[in-house]
Amino acid sequence: MMRIALDAMGSDTCPVPDVAGAVLAAREYKDTIILVGDEPRIRAELAKHETSGLSLEVVHASEAVTMEDKASTVGKLKPESSMHVGMNLVKNTQADAFVTAGNTGAALSIATLYTLKRIKGVKRPSLSTVITLNGHSIICADVGANADCKPDWMLQFAIMSSAYARFAFKIDNPRVALLANGEEESKGNELIRESAHLIEASDLNFVGNVEPKDLFKGSVDVVVADGFVGNILIKTMEASTSTLVQVIRQEMMADLPSKLGGLLAKPAFRRVRKAIDPFEIGGAPLLGVDGVVIIGHGRSNANAIKNAIRQARTAVQGNLIAAIREGVSSTAAAASEEL
Amino acid sequence: MMRIALDAMGSDTCPVPDVAGAVLAAREYKDTIILVGDEPRIRAELAKHETSGLSLEVVHASEAVTMEDKASTVGKLKPESSMHVGMNLVKNTQADAFVTAGNTGAALSIATLYTLKRIKGVKRPSLSTVITLNGHSIICADVGANADCKPDWMLQFAIMSSAYARFAFKIDNPRVALLANGEEESKGNELIRESAHLIEASDLNFVGNVEPKDLFKGSVDVVVADGFVGNILIKTMEASTSTLVQVIRQEMMADLPSKLGGLLAKPAFRRVRKAIDPFEIGGAPLLGVDGVVIIGHGRSNANAIKNAIRQARTAVQGNLIAAIREGVSSTAAAASEEL
Numbered sequence: 284m285m286r287i288a289l290d291a292m293g294s295d296t297c298p299v300p301d302v303a304g305a306v307l308a309a310r311e312y313k314d315t316i317i318l319v320g321d322e323p324r325i326r327a328e329l330a331k332h333e334t335s336g337l338s339l340e341v342v343h344a345s346e347a348v349t350m351e352d353k354a355s356t357v358g359k360l361k362p363e364s365s366m367h368v369g370m371n372l373v374k375n376t377q378a379d380a381f382v383t384a385g386n387t388g389a390a391l392s393i394a395t396l397y398t399l400k401r402i403k404g405v406k407r408p409s410l411s412t413v414i415t416l417n418g419h420s421i422i423c424a425d426v427g428a429n430a431d432c433k434p435d436w437m438l439q440f441a442i443m444s445s446a447y448a449r450f451a452f453k454i455d456n457p458r459v460a461l462l463a464n465g466e467e468e469s470k471g472n473e474l475i476r477e478s479a480h481l482i483e484a485s486d487l488n489f490v491g492n493v494e495p496k497d498l499f500k501g502s503v504d505v506v507v508a509d510g511f512v513g514n515i516l517i518k519t520m521e522a523s524t525s526t527l528v529q530v531i532r533q534e535m536m537a538d539l540p541s542k543l544g545g546l547l548a549k550p551a552f553r554r555v556r557k558a559i560d561p562f563e564i565g566g567a568p569l570l571g572v573d574g575v576v577i578i579g580h581g582r583s584n585a586n587a588i589k590n591a592i593r594q595a596r597t598a599v600q601g602n603l604i605a606a607i608r609e610g611v612s613s614t615a616a617a618a619s620e621e622l
Numbered sequence: 623m624m625r626i627a628l629d630a631m632g633s634d635t636c637p638v639p640d641v642a643g644a645v646l647a648a649r650e651y652k653d654t655i656i657l658v659g660d661e662p663r664i665r666a667e668l669a670k671h672e673t674s675g676l677s678l679e680v681v682h683a684s685e686a687v688t689m690e691d692k693a694s695t696v697g698k699l700k701p702e703s704s705m706h707v708g709m710n711l712v713k714n715t716q717a718d719a720f721v722t723a724g725n726t727g728a729a730l731s732i733a734t735l736y737t738l739k740r741i742k743g744v745k746r747p748s749l750s751t752v753i754t755l756n757g758h759s760i761i762c763a764d765v766g767a768n769a770d771c772k773p774d775w776m777l778q779f780a781i782m783s784s785a786y787a788r789f790a791f792k793i794d795n796p797r798v799a800l801l802a803n804g805e806e807e808s809k810g811n812e813l814i815r816e817s818a819h820l821i822e823a824s825d826l827n828f829v830g831n832v833e834p835k836d837l838f839k840g841s842v843d844v845v846v847a848d849g850f851v852g853n854i855l856i857k858t859m860e861a862s863t864s865t866l867v868q869v870i871r872q873e874m875m876a877d878l879p880s881k882l883g884g885l886l887a888k889p890a891f892r893r894v895r896k897a898i899d900p901f902e903i904g905g906a907p908l909l910g911v912d913g914v915v916i917i918g919h920g921r922s923n924a925n926a927i928k929n930a931i932r933q934a935r936t937a938v939q940g941n942l943i944a945a946i947r948e949g950v951s952s953t954a955a956a957a958s959e960e961l
Contacts (some may be wrong), residue, residue: 430809462854464769496857515834526838543883547879618791
């Protein structure tokens with residue numbers, strides 16, 4: 284049976300949705316969920332739920348990372364945070380994975396520098412996220428861990444995300460693309476053109492450059508960008524769709540027939556909302572650190588927490604860490620043979 | 623009276639929408655529109671319209687740029703293209719501005735290297751576009767002219783786009799921001815952080831870094847990005863909204879009440895479509911070349927062509943070229959004083 288550590292102090296309204304999500308996950312997956320954080324607050328929250336027969340444990344942590352904490356200093360300033368404690372449970376094999384809906388930058392630096400550290404050979408961990416829109420799912424990396432990247436880091440993002448796509452999407456040979464301003468080989472910036480050469484020379488299933496519109500067409504499984512561009516990509520998608528939804532809502536209220544039409548079309552809008560709901564997926568795996576870490580959205584509700592836990596268990600079942608270790612080391616071996 | 627040269631061979635379905643747009647503009651604005659391109663085809667197309675009393679001229683060009691032509695070679699390979707001929711009309715003061723819905727890269731290289739050339743002191747021209755969504759308009763630069771940029775180019779994009787925003791939006795002191803992965807000063811990549819220092823030290827109204835969601839809030843007038851990121855930004859906006867519209871359309875057809883609701887809500891959807899219609903604006907000015915050049919969308923219809931012509935006349939009336947010349951030279955003067 285799997286043991287998954289959850290940061291109870293992670294989400295914006297913690298520990299309410301975090302604890303509720305843990306209860307949902309313990310019930311649905313029959314795993315042990317270890318709630319990490321302020322023990323009295325967690326116990327008080329747990330008391331509000333029906334937990335008999337569920338495997339829920341609590342591990343106390345005297346500090347909590349907030350959204351205001353700086354990624355560069357929090358690892359040093361708050362060594363007893365629930366993130367430290369939870370990640371160390373994974374490091375010491377007391378848990379199989381760690382899930383948090385907390386500060387992404389802090390999780391990255393605590394994982395990389397203070398607790399789990401990088402898998403041997405990994406140059407930079409990448410934050411990879413699953414984008415789903417119009418029925419297609421794509422893994423996008425890096426979406427924010429590294430603002431300035433080198434081509435060999437981009438190659439590793441591709442390798443690690445392919446390893447993740449293999450079991451997350453249950454496919455053998457994920458199609459990998461680079462995000463660019465045009466499909467032609469001459470397009471892209473310098474980083475993209477140099478990364479394309481490296482990925483092309485690897486044994487990944489590289490399909491070339493794609494533009495944003497191609498991401499919605501189902502022709503790609505993994506799209507690689509530097510952490511600055513990837514972050515702009517997912518934030519632009521989110522802002523565009525939520526703004527459009529808002530415009531539609533306003534216009535539907537502006538005249539009587541439209542208002543009535545909106546009432547009748549409620550089932551359709553409910554399906555649309557579900558199709559574009561970022562919480563349906565859960566969280567983003569932090570790839571390249573030596574342990575499964577899933578980072579959820581700060582605005583996660585209980586269901587989103589449960590889904591992030593589901594992602595964590597899929598990653599453990601799929602043996603993500605071993606797959607990344609193998610992918611990174613075999614590419615490194617191939618590269619040194621070429622020299 | 624103004625004289626505006628229009629590339630009749632520009633749009634994807636040229637010369638049909640191009641000529642129709644010219645007729646609409648000549649009627650509405652009472653300007654002289656000079657149609658540049660294959661004279662027999664233009665005359666044949668013009669014959670389908672009621673043009674009496676309108677000031678329409680035709681200037682023959684024996685070649686036309688296509689979407690397949692490479693930006694790097696087309697200037698040399700097709701020296702008699704309608705783009706060359708039209709831009710030279712501006713250069714020789716036979717026209718006040720040039721408008722095309724043709725190949726953007728080709729227009730950029732023909733303008734910069736073969737005809738109008740850069741305004742003195744301009745390091746790189748930028749393609750600036752007006753984004754309108756949710757009632758707010760923003761000028762975004764660069765959206766594709768320069769994939770790899772330097773901080774001093776970014777400063778000039780900000781200067782040139784501010785000059786454009788001043789009369790396009792009729793505001794005195796446009797608020798300028800840099801597009802980044804977070805609002806904090808520590809966010810951004812190296813290029814953004816260095817550009818922020820330069821723009822901060824200039825006399826522009828710099829409001830700092832913004833994230834994609836801030837673009838829809840009306841708190842910024844000009845947003846600066848390198849041409850790679852700016853291109854990804856606008857293409858992601860376009861792809862996200864059009865995909866969402868498609869998802870909504872599918873779901874509205876999937877059950878009977880929703881279908882009926884969709885029929886009733888038609889007026890609302892018409893308003894939504896207008897609010898997110900890229901053709902409402904017209905085109906993107908190519909800033910930094912020594913003459914007013916507006917580049918429209920290849921899929922432009924007659925109305926989009928007319929709107930691009932309107933943009934061109936606004937730029938001429940606002941004395942865009944003089945404003946850019948002054949902005950660029952005064953910043954250069956300030957920088958050399960600091961040395």
